[in-house]
Amino acid sequence: MIIMMTIPLFPLNTVLFPGGQLPLKIFEVRYLDMISECLRTGQQFGVCLISSGKEVGGSAECYEIGTLAKIIDWDKRDDGILEIVVEGQQRFRLLEKRERANQLAEGDVQLIDDEDDCEELPVEYQLLSDLLRQIAEKFELSYQKEHEKYENAVWVGYRLSEVLPLESEERQELLEIDDVMNRLQHIQDAIEDVTAEEETPDS
Incomplete structure (x- = not known):
């Protein structure tokens, strides 16, 4: 079954794998807003490796295949920085990417049916x-x-x-x-x- 959705994107200089955990420090306003929305609604966001551009400030292009990220822990520091831990969920294929008014990237993605999770190691x-x-x-x-x-x-x-x-x-x-x-x-x-x-x- 083909599943399509629109999700906020978080381009990073690292790769998140399904089942993996990744700690992140959030300080840019656009990403603070994104994480606040995800915490409020339970929505996941997409982590994708940057192919060109930078993590901080401006926009960045990313690879076509990324991973859905679910927030599993978070803490807001006194200086306003938000520390979160995300866990990789399902892989996705990025079909179209655009920017919101606040420079937050969002994308139309197609979820990828992953391999049999129970396949025994040969x-x-x-x-x-x-x-x-x-x-x-x-x-x-x-x-x-x-x-x-x-x-x-x-x-x-x-x-x-x-x-x-x-x-x-x-x-x-x-x-x-x-x-x-x-x-x-x-x-x-x-x-x-x-x-x-x-x-x-x-x-």
């Missing part, structure tokens, strides 16, 4: 799950003890896309991949490339 990618466990334990990530999720192919792919040392454009490429096994293979190839570079002696 044995050939078990090393990726093991690597994610090691990273989660080392950095004491919030999901380190959620053992059952480490057998979920979609979840493992998204979490590794977040935590591996990748450029923003590389993370965006992983977000845009529709097939879960294709995403896992891209991650495995990237890890092998880095490992090969580290093992190559300097000439």
Whole structure:
């Protein structure tokens, strides 16, 4: 089923993945207004990676594929800055973008039917799950003890896309991949490339 909606957009220099959490500090008036509206109505907004332009001031162009963001925690500081934590929901495709009078971007989007959330991790990618466990334990990530999720192919792919040392454009490429096994293979190839570079002696 095709689901279309119009949502406010928050272009950022980072990629939000479904199921991932992202802390944000809100201080621009246009985004304070947007977050206030979302808190009041329960509406979600779209996070998309900036392709050109800046986060602060003016307008920015963003990539076509982004992620719906749901506010799960917030706190207003004495200096007026709003601190929020959002959680990635469903991916979307940006069909049309425009600006409101207050320079807030909004877009007409089509939600993307994601892969089977319960797809089991194939044995050939078990090393990726093991690597994610090691990273989660080392950095004491919030999901380190959620053992059952480490057998979920979609979840493992998204979490590794977040935590591996990748450029923003590389993370965006992983977000845009529709097939879960294709995403896992891209991650495995990237890890092998880095490992090969580290093992190559300097000439």
